[in-house]
Amino acid sequence: MSARDLTPQPPVSEAEHGLRSARATARVARTEAPVPHPSRRHIGPWLRETAALILPAVIALALAFGAWEAWIEIKDVKPYLVPAPSAVVQRLWEDPWFFTQEGLRTLEAAMLGFLAGTGVALALATLMSQARVLERSIFPLAILVKVTPIVAIAPLLTIWFGFGLMPKVFIAGLIVFFPIMVNALIGFRSVNPNALALFESLSASRFEVFWRLRLPSSLPYLFAAFRFSIPLSVIGAVVAEWFSGDRGLGSVIYIANNNLDMETAFAGVFMLAILGVALFLVTTAVERRVLFWHESNWDVR
Amino acid sequence: MSNDRHIVIEGVEMVYESGPQRLHALDGIDLTIGRGEFVSIIGPSGCGKSTLLRIIGGLQHPTSGRVLIDGRPPRDLQRDKQLGFVFQDPSLLPWRSVVENVRLPLQVNKGQGARGKGQEDVDILVDAVGLGEFQRYYPHQLSGGMQQRVALARSLVTSPSVLLMDEPFGALDEITRTAMRYELMRVWRSAAGDRDCTVIFVTHSIAEAVLLSDRVVVMTPQPGRVSSIVNIELARPRTEDIEADPAFVAYTQHLRSLLREHVLV
Numbered sequence: 001m002s003a004r005d006l007t008p009q010p011p012v013s014e015a016e017h018g019l020r021s022a023r024a025t026a027r028v029a030r031t032e033a034p035v036p037h038p039s040r041r042h043i044g045p046w047l048r049e050t051a052a053l054i055l056p057a058v059i060a061l062a063l064a065f066g067a068w069e070a071w072i073e074i075k076d077v078k079p080y081l082v083p084a085p086s087a088v089v090q091r092l093w094e095d096p097w098f099f100t101q102e103g104l105r106t107l108e109a110a111m112l113g114f115l116a117g118t119g120v121a122l123a124l125a126t127l128m129s130q131a132r133v134l135e136r137s138i139f140p141l142a143i144l145v146k147v148t149p150i151v152a153i154a155p156l157l158t159i160w161f162g163f164g165l166m167p168k169v170f171i172a173g174l175i176v177f178f179p180i181m182v183n184a185l186i187g188f189r190s191v192n193p194n195a196l197a198l199f200e201s202l203s204a205s206r207f208e209v210f211w212r213l214r215l216p217s218s219l220p221y222l223f224a225a226f227r228f229s230i231p232l233s234v235i236g237a238v239v240a241e242w243f244s245g246d247r248g249l250g251s252v253i254y255i256a257n258n259n260l261d262m263e264t265a266f267a268g269v270f271m272l273a274i275l276g277v278a279l280f281l282v283t284t285a286v287e288r289r290v291l292f293w294h295e296s297n298w299d300v301r
Numbered sequence: 302m303s304n305d306r307h308i309v310i311e312g313v314e315m316v317y318e319s320g321p322q323r324l325h326a327l328d329g330i331d332l333t334i335g336r337g338e339f340v341s342i343i344g345p346s347g348c349g350k351s352t353l354l355r356i357i358g359g360l361q362h363p364t365s366g367r368v369l370i371d372g373r374p375p376r377d378l379q380r381d382k383q384l385g386f387v388f389q390d391p392s393l394l395p396w397r398s399v400v401e402n403v404r405l406p407l408q409v410n411k412g413q414g415a416r417g418k419g420q421e422d423v424d425i426l427v428d429a430v431g432l433g434e435f436q437r438y439y440p441h442q443l444s445g446g447m448q449q450r451v452a453l454a455r456s457l458v459t460s461p462s463v464l465l466m467d468e469p470f471g472a473l474d475e476i477t478r479t480a481m482r483y484e485l486m487r488v489w490r491s492a493a494g495d496r497d498c499t500v501i502f503v504t505h506s507i508a509e510a511v512l513l514s515d516r517v518v519v520m521t522p523q524p525g526r527v528s529s530i531v532n533i534e535l536a537r538p539r540t541e542d543i544e545a546d547p548a549f550v551a552y553t554q555h556l557r558s559l560l561r562e563h564v565l566v
Binding site for chain 1: 359
């Protein structure tokens, strides 16, 4: 906050009356205590809070792995059925570059698909929010796309687009498209009616209403969709890699499965889990920055 | 108050029809409001007072009749940003800070109708409503009363010639509400600018109507009609003492009796 914000501003009007009133009301205002800004915390407490936040999860994870390891030991489960977590971690450790590289391939496909799917979803939701007749024509088509099992068309895509990035991006995009479109549409419509009336009373254009009111109003709904559709895009990319994969974690897992190389298969799964958690954390962090004004991001204590 | 006919409402009628049902919301409303006049519209719920306000503001079109402001339809005044609105909820944009919310009317419609208005006008108004120290705060960091002050500043930033208020203090607690009434009178007279600003104020508080108004329009429901108009001849500026004034008390009692006739308990 700059010094300008803290010092009283010059007199409001030349009129003595107005000046006095401004001061009087400033006094009144000061008695109404403002809520401290949640995002303006110092970094030290932030670290401590984060530790408090993730420590329970870390402990739970360690316990689960411990139980898994013990089960393998005690029951003497064969490594070609289920590998011990220590063996999986060791497999990752032996060849980290390989798994990272394949993971990045999958990530690339998932993110491109997410971006493309979001782009199309936002464009269609924007159109539909402008006229009911457009909604009635576009929405059924979108549902048709939605109810088509992705797994059924995945092999087709290989025939159409060949191997490589394109079918992966396509499936990842397809899988995120519908939830984002639906949420965007609800978001564009969930506008404070009085705010809308205000825009109308100022002769705001349709574009301005959309840009300054509908789009920001939809952000909480959009982020809710992003939270689960970003992991979905990874699933989409992996599914595509099963069918058409030459590279990526999906094909790594597929090939390892066929070779009964469970350690590699599980190492791929672990990598996917790490990818998923990382993406979720990034999404949450971005959401907290963008939606600082929304009640979903306030710390309720 | 001048004798200038600023707002002329002629035979305004509003009928909502849905299938066999017909709701006669407003019936033959005739009203002339002078420039710089403060007029309250009071009446029980469902008497169409908010509908009338929306019609005056050009947000709704009447089934018949018309509204002229300076001889022009309300839509024309919207284009010039000559209509300020304050609603019962502050309806601030939560992603915009206090100053950014107040600046909004200057920005929309490509900044038209607000020529020569700028950051200075925003700052002056934010100060005038007592929020100079809270310029960079966001709505969720402000109390309900402070949020409504922002809405008031926002409605005045284009120096509108008509200010339309729809139960603006209805959602506030009694203490804040009382403070806001005096606040409104001060800001209306000083910070609203050099020109006379006509205020139409919808309320269901009798004390509020008497305290603020030059004239109180009493409406009755089913269908919404103007049943009587009461001139409030109390000297301005009005201060807290006035509420104990016998004349003030007499006005409130008179209005209460006028309203009682029409309310079936």
